[in-house]
Amino acid sequence: MYGTDGCLVECSSVPCATPENDTKDTSTTINLDHGDPTMYESYWRKMENKCDITFNGDDSLSYFANGKSLCWFLESKLEEQIKRLHNVVGNAIVDDHYTIVGTGSSQLMQAALYALSPIDQLEPINVVSATPFYSAYPEVTDFVRSGLHKWAGDARTYEKKGVYIEFITSPNNPDGVIREPVVNGDQGKLIYDLAYYWPQYTAITSPANHNVMLFTISKCTGHAGSRIGWALVKDKEVARKMTKFMEISTIGVSKEAQLRAAKILEVISERCLDPNMENFFEYSQSLMTDRWQRLRQVVMANGLFFLQKYPLEYCLFTKDFCESHPAFAWLICKGGEEEDCEKLLKEHKIHTRSGRRFGSDSRSVRISMLSRDEDFNIFLQRLMAIQGPTNGN
Amino acid sequence: MYGTDGCLVECSSVPCATPENDTKDTSTTINLDHGDPTMYESYWRKMENKCDITFNGDDSLSYFANGKSLCWFLESKLEEQIKRLHNVVGNAIVDDHYTIVGTGSSQLMQAALYALSPIDQLEPINVVSATPFYSAYPEVTDFVRSGLHKWAGDARTYEKKGVYIEFITSPNNPDGVIREPVVNGDQGKLIYDLAYYWPQYTAITSPANHNVMLFTISKCTGHAGSRIGWALVKDKEVARKMTKFMEISTIGVSKEAQLRAAKILEVISERCLDPNMENFFEYSQSLMTDRWQRLRQVVMANGLFFLQKYPLEYCLFTKDFCESHPAFAWLICKGGEEEDCEKLLKEHKIHTRSGRRFGSDSRSVRISMLSRDEDFNIFLQRLMAIQGPTNGN
Numbered sequence: 023m024y025g026t027d028g029c030l031v032e033c034s035s036v037p038c039a040t041p042e043n044d045t046k047d048t049s050t051t052i053n054l055d056h057g058d059p060t061m062y063e064s065y066w067r068k069m070e071n072k073c074d075i076t077f078n079g080d081d082s083l084s085y086f087a088n089g090k091s092l093c094w095f096l097e098s099k100l101e102e103q104i105k106r107l108h109n110v111v112g113n114a115i116v117d118d119h120y121t122i123v124g125t126g127s128s129q130l131m132q133a134a135l136y137a138l139s140p141i142d143q144l145e146p147i148n149v150v151s152a153t154p155f156y157s158a159y160p161e162v163t164d165f166v167r168s169g170l171h172k173w174a175g176d177a178r179t180y181e182k183k184g185v186y187i188e189f190i191t192s193p194n195n196p197d198g199v200i201r202e203p204v205v206n207g208d209q210g211k212l213i214y215d216l217a218y219y220w221p222q223y224t225a226i227t228s229p230a231n232h233n234v235m236l237f238t239i240s241k242c243t244g245h246a247g248s249r250i251g252w253a254l255v256k257d258k259e260v261a262r263k264m265t266k267f268m269e270i271s272t273i274g275v276s277k278e279a280q281l282r283a284a285k286i287l288e289v290i291s292e293r294c295l296d297p298n299m300e301n302f303f304e305y306s307q308s309l310m311t312d313r314w315q316r317l318r319q320v321v322m323a324n325g326l327f328f329l330q331k332y333p334l335e336y337c338l339f340t341k342d343f344c345e346s347h348p349a350f351a352w353l354i355c356k357g358g359e360e361e362d363c364e365k366l367l368k369e370h371k372i373h374t375r376s377g378r379r380f381g382s383d384s385r386s387v388r389i390s391m392l393s394r395d396e397d398f399n400i401f402l403q404r405l406m407a408i409q410g411p412t413n414g415n
Numbered sequence: 416m417y418g419t420d421g422c423l424v425e426c427s428s429v430p431c432a433t434p435e436n437d438t439k440d441t442s443t444t445i446n447l448d449h450g451d452p453t454m455y456e457s458y459w460r461k462m463e464n465k466c467d468i469t470f471n472g473d474d475s476l477s478y479f480a481n482g483k484s485l486c487w488f489l490e491s492k493l494e495e496q497i498k499r500l501h502n503v504v505g506n507a508i509v510d511d512h513y514t515i516v517g518t519g520s521s522q523l524m525q526a527a528l529y530a531l532s533p534i535d536q537l538e539p540i541n542v543v544s545a546t547p548f549y550s551a552y553p554e555v556t557d558f559v560r561s562g563l564h565k566w567a568g569d570a571r572t573y574e575k576k577g578v579y580i581e582f583i584t585s586p587n588n589p590d591g592v593i594r595e596p597v598v599n600g601d602q603g604k605l606i607y608d609l610a611y612y613w614p615q616y617t618a619i620t621s622p623a624n625h626n627v628m629l630f631t632i633s634k635c636t637g638h639a640g641s642r643i644g645w646a647l648v649k650d651k652e653v654a655r656k657m658t659k660f661m662e663i664s665t666i667g668v669s670k671e672a673q674l675r676a677a678k679i680l681e682v683i684s685e686r687c688l689d690p691n692m693e694n695f696f697e698y699s700q701s702l703m704t705d706r707w708q709r710l711r712q713v714v715m716a717n718g719l720f721f722l723q724k725y726p727l728e729y730c731l732f733t734k735d736f737c738e739s740h741p742a743f744a745w746l747i748c749k750g751g752e753e754e755d756c757e758k759l760l761k762e763h764k765i766h767t768r769s770g771r772r773f774g775s776d777s778r779s780v781r782i783s784m785l786s787r788d789e790d791f792n793i794f795l796q797r798l799m800a801i802q803g804p805t806n807g808n
Contacts, residue, residue, distance in 0.1 A: 058477050066473035073472030077675055079682070080459035082640035084451050085633075125518050125642075125665040132664070136559060158663070165663045166529060167562030240478075247475035247670035249518075270551070270558045271525070272518040272665070277640035279669035282470055289472070 051371040052397050052404070054390040057195075057349055061392045062244025065305050075285045082277035092258070093265045095274030096123045103287035104237075104252055108229075110291045111303070112338050113219050115231040119254035120261035123275045124268060127217060127238040127251030131162050131189075132271070134234050134253065137263035138187055138211040139170035147211075148174035148182060151189040152204045154196050154352070154380035156215065157388075159189055176381055177204045184209055191215040193224045196380050196388035197330050198348025200224065217241045222306035224346045225335035233257060239283050241349055243290060243302070244392075250275070250283040304340065310347035313391055313398060317351060320406050327363075328354040351389040363387045370404045444764040445790050445797070447783040450588075450742055454785045455637025458698050468678045475670035485651070486658045488667030489516045496680035497630075497645050501622075503684045504696070505731050506612050508624040512647035513654035516668045517661060520610060520631040520644030524555050524582075525664070527627050527646065530656035531580055531604040532563035540604075541567035541575060544582035545597045547589050547745070547773035549608065550781075552582055569774055570597045577602055584608040586617045589773050589781035590723050591741025593617065610634045615699035617739040618728035626650060632676050634742055636683060636695070637785075643668070643676040696732065703740035706784055706791060710744060713799050720756075721747040744782040756780045763797045 066073065089098030100123060105116040124130035139147045149163045153176045163173040174180060177188050188210050192201040195218065203212055214232040218224065220242050235254045240246035255261040268274060293299040321329050332346035353374075355361040362384045364376035377386030393401070459466065482491030494514045501507040517523035532540045542556045546569045556566040567573060570581050581603050585594040588611065596605055607625045611617065613635050628647045633639035648654040661667060686692040714722050725739035746767075748754040755777045757769035770779030786794070 056478065058479065060477055063473050063476055066471075066476070069472040071471065074469055076467055076469040078459075078464065079462040079466030079679065080456050083456055083459070083637045084453055085449065085639045086451065125669070128663070129665045132559075161663055165660075166525075166559055169560030169562060244476045246478045247667075249665060249667060249669045267558075270521070270554055272522045272642060273639075274642060276518070276642045276669040276672035278671035278675050282671050286472065 049371070051368070051373050052393075052400050053373045054393060054397070054401060055373045055375045057241070057390045057392050059240060059244040059246050059349075059392040060394045061309060061398075062306065063394065064309075065302060066244070068300075069289065073285055073289050075282050077278055077281075082281070085273060087274075087277070087280075092120050092261055093122045093268075095268070096121060097277060097280040097284060100250075100252075100280045100284040100287075103284045103291065106291050107287045108254075110294050111221060111226060112229050113221075113226045114216065114235055114237070114254060115229045116254060119235075119256055120258065122253040122255060122261060122264045122268065123280060124251040124253065125272055125275050126240065126246075126249040127215070127236045127253075128158065128162060129268065129271065130236050130251050130253045130264070131159075131213065131215070133264040133267035134213045134236070134260075135163060135168075135171045135187065136267040137260045138213070138234070139168075140185060141170075143185075146170055146172040148172065148180070148186045149189070150174050150177040150180045150186060150205060151191065152177040152201065154194070154377060154382040154386070155189065156191050156195045157375065157379040180205050180207075183207070185211065187211045187213060189213050189215055191217070193218040193346060193348055196350050196375075196377075197352035198223070198332065198346050198350065199330070200346075218349055221303040221337060221339045222310050223348055224332075225337035225344050226339040227335055228338070234260065239286070241392075243286050245283065245286060248279040248283055250279050307340070307344070307347065310391065314345075314347045314351075316402055317391070317405075320402050321353070324406060324408060326356055326408060328356060347391075349390070349392050351391055352386060353389055354386045357385070359383065359385065361385045366408070367405075370408050372401055372404050442764070444761070444766050445786075445793050446766045447786060447790070447794060448766045448768045450634065450783045450785050452633060452637035452639050452742075452785040453787045454702060454791075455699065456787065457702075458695060459637070461693075462682065466678055466682050468675050470671055470674075475674070478666060480667075480670070480673075485513050485654055486515045486661075488661070489514060490670060490673040490677060492677040493643075493645075493673045493680075496677045496684065499684050500680045501647075503687050504614060504619060505622050506614075506619045507609065507628055507630070507647060508622045509647060512628075512649055513651065515646040515648060515654060515657045515661065516673060517644040517646065518665055518668050519633065519639075519642040520608070520629045520646075521551065521555060522661065522664065523629050523644050523646045523657070524552075524606065524608070526657040526660035527606045527629070527653075528556060528561075528564045528580065529660040530653045531606070531627070532561075533578060534563075536578075539563055539565040541565065541573070541579045542582070543567050543570040543573045543579060543598060544584065545570040545594070547587070547770060547775040547779070548582065549584050549588045550768065550772040573598050573600075576600075578604065580604045580606060582606050582608055584610070586611040586739060586741055589743050589768070589770075590745035591616070591725065591739050591743065592723070593739075611742055614696040614730060614732045615703050616741055617725075618730035618737050619732040620728055621731070627653065632679070634785075636679050638676065638679060641672040641676055643672050700733070700737070700740065703784065707738075707740045707744075709795055710784070710798075713795050714746070717799060717801060719749055719801060721749060740784075742783070742785050744784055745779060746782055747779045750778070752776065752778065754778045759801070760798075763801050765794055765797050 087097045101121045108114040108116045149171050160173040214235045217238050233256045238251040290302045321327050330352045334343045355363040364387050367374050374387040374389045480490045498509040501509045542564050553566040607628045610631050626649045631644040683695045714720050723745045727736045748756040757780050760767050767780040767782045
């Protein structure tokens with residue numbers, strides 16, 4: 023999900039196409055730097071008016087929601103549909119967790135850092151994640167130079183004693199790999215970023231059951247413009263502190279966005295439970311499977327790049343073996359260490375995000391697999407057309 | 416507007432009534448601690464379906480908005496309606512300003528602090544506001560222990576050399592007074608918090624024209640649950656940095672909330688321009704005038720308290736002289752310095768916010784004037800019933 027963030031900073035300063043201003047002529051750069059999930063529009067368009075939601079002028083004036091939740095601004099309808107969907111999909115345990123809603127899960131990452139940082143220490147707590155890590159973690163941790171927490175880089179090489187926070191993104195952004203904590207410490211506070219743990223991307227092998235788990239509607243259903251994320255949190259004090267962060271930061275989360283998200287999740291659950299209806303996850307999985315197959319064919323034919331491979335796993339949701347089809351392709355130039363894959367692709371009018379941004383090197387890039395069909399097709403054409411010194415190897 | 420924030424922290428730990436769980440029996444504490452603007456529901460209910468807005472399943476999936484604004488996530492419809500309303504009301508110059516949308520104006524305060532803090536200094540910049548100041552400023556400035564900025568208290572006693580940031584809230588929260596900057600320094604960076612500079616609260620005496628001005632729909636139209644605020648910013652670099660803050664913090668602002676806000680503002684402007692229609696500001700002003708008259712009568716009859724007085728000013732919008740009718744009453748106990756006004760009122764089941772929270776003393780409290788009629792009437796009854804040693808003086 024988080025693919026978008028950092029990128030946007032870059033986008034505003036480079037002449038690249040966004041989905042809105044791309045005229046689709048061959049001279050326009052295709053923007054696959056961020057993970058804008060417009061691929062999902064086709065499914066939602068087919069739903070016609072089944073997901074419609076109307077707001078009257080006098081709806082939702084209050085800061086408060088109607089529920090009795092610890093998270094006082096959480097709409098009870100949204101909480102109910104979040105829990106229902108996790109139960110339907112089987113990707114997370116919800117029953118012994120508090121639900122905290124956020125303005126996207128970026129805000130919840132900050133809320134989790136705030137809640138997990140010790141307040142009685144002079145030095146900020148170290149925050150780590152294994153490379154390649156989601157490119158926004160360093161920025162989100164350090165952008166206001168917090169005295170509570172500071173970015174400490176690659177979790178694989180982290181060996182300091184004492185408390186630390188580790189982000190575990192699984193499936194991982196950027197490379198789609200299933201992950202476990204890597205720091206070998208006994209005082210770690212773990213934040214599981216499970217934005218991509220949905221059946222269209224990966225096999226659901228067991229319900230996740232961690233102390234702090236983050237999800238977002240952006241990469242689950244594609245409704246990134248709504249800015250709705252949620253955290254499932256076991257410890258009451260952590261949940262309370264995260265709620266407090268949200269309160270100071272934005273006095274809660276838009277009611278319109280919450281209620282619309284509840285409606286979208288409700289429609290997904292209903293259609294998952296009815297075998298006669300088109301299931302969102304199966305539809306999306308088939309789109310992703312098709313895109314990955316076509317990408318692998320092009321990469322193989324072209325011969326210039328490596329693509330991450332994934333094992334077959336049994337998915338408890340689809341009740342079938344399946345390979346991962348991540349939201350991003352992690353593409354690595356076959357050339358030597360001096361290769362700059364982002365630069366190479368940009369010369370061919372494909373805007374991607376360099377591996378350097380993920381704590382990796384310039385041979386690799388992250389490429390969004392979630393664009394509209396039109397953009398994806400142009401991407402493949404341009405990738406196919408690239409000729410390099412190693413072409414055909 | 417911001418009356419809500421800090422309060423909610425308190426509310427979650429005290430057994431006080433929120434608008435949703437208040438059963439209205441006389442044993443329930445009335446919560447006037449925060450400025451939940453439910454008073455406005457009556458106007459919007461009368462609008463019936465004129466403000467309806469419907470979202471389809473495939474609307475607004477993208478992170479990006481359709482506009483060409485520097486603020487890439489700002490919906491162009493909202494920008495248009497914000498500018499139109501300011502032009503209709505005459506309370507702010509918009510033409511040479513960039514518009515930045517925020518998740519409420521709390522987030523924009525943080526964005527403004529981020530954008531105005533020097534990045535080349537070892538020490539955080541001092542942030543001040545004249546007492547009584549909005550109670551959330553210290554918390555918003557310091558909650559993540561930023562190394563960029565730190566709260567430095569009352570602007571009236573601030574005498575340090577060098578750069579500083581001053582919040583100027585006008586009309587002021589909590590006391591409704593019209594304000595100017597008070598620090599006598601030449602290196603001040605000023606943030607004008609104009610949440611209450613609307614005709615229902617105060618006379619519009621001239622269009623505000625400052626470098627950084629903050630507004631919010633919460634206290635303009637009452638739609639606090641939408642979490643929509645906006646900043647009007649003259650300097651392009653400041654606007655760009657504020658946008659960057661929003662990007663890292665929440666990757667933009669809910670599209671549903673923005674589009675609904677645009678609809679609400681559109682209806683207000685249209686009805687202001689049509690003399691045959693009921694004008695939102697005149698309707699709200701008459702409600703506020705009535706409430707303030709009744710409160711002043713009770714305070715006079717009771718004899719225990721002082722209430723802030725306001726001068727008559729000519730309002731360019733209503734084309735008439737009018738007194739201020741602030742969103743909060745700033746009530747001061749007539750007793751000595753040992754008086755605790757918040758405690759006294761709480762014993763009479765009126766939950767308010769102590770003057771201490773605003774950098775003032777415990778003789779004063781802030782009381783929301785924006786509750787539903789039912790709560791306001793109970794408040795007056797309870798206030799009338801208070802007997803004290805100075806009663807009748």
